[in-house]
Amino acid sequence: MRDSTMDVLLKIGIPAGVKGMTYICDAMELFDTDPYYPDGKISSLYADIARKHDTTSSRVERAIRHAFETALTKGNQEMLEQYLDVANTQNSNLLKSLYFRMRQKAKRECQASVCNPDTCEMKKQIYHEVMETFFGELEFALTKHMELKHMELLG
Secondary structure (H helix, E strand, O other), rough: OOOHHHHHHHHHHHOOOOOOHHHHHHHHHHHHOOOOOOOOOHHHHHHHHHHOOOOOOOHHHHHHHHHHHHHHHOOHHHHHHHOOOOOOOOOOHHHHHHHHHHHHHHHHHHHHHHHHHHHHHHHHHHHHHHHHHHHHHHHHHHHHHHHHHHHHEEE
16 A cells, blocks of 8 residues: 555655655555544544654644645646545545545456456456366266276176
C-alpha cells in the first residue's frame, strides 16, 4: 500500500521532500489495517501517526494539509481529479477519497488481471489440455484394470 500511495502522491504533484507525504502514506496504511479510521475518526489517526514519528497531532495535521495544498495549487489536475475530491479540500475528506479511490483502482486492476480476454483464453486452453491428459490417463488405467479382471476370470 505504501509504494502505490507514494506513486500516486508523486503523480498528483506532492514533492517527495514534504513531510506530509510520509504522513499521508502512514494514514493510508492505517486506513488499510483498521476500518475505524476511514469511518471518520481522523483526530485519532493524527495522534497515532504523531506517536509513530515523535511529534504532535497538530503538526501531522498541518503537514498533511500543506502537502495537499501544494498538490491542489501546483499539481497535475487530471491526476488530482482522479484520486481526490477537489470540491471538498478538508484533510479528512481528501484522505478518505484518496484511500477509497486507490482501493477501487486496485480492485479494478486485480479483476482485469484475473480474467482479461488473453488470460481467459490461455486459462481455457490450459484447462482443456489438463482435462485431455487426465481423461487419457483415466482411460489407460481403466483399460488396465479391465484387462486384469479379464485375466482373473480366465485364470
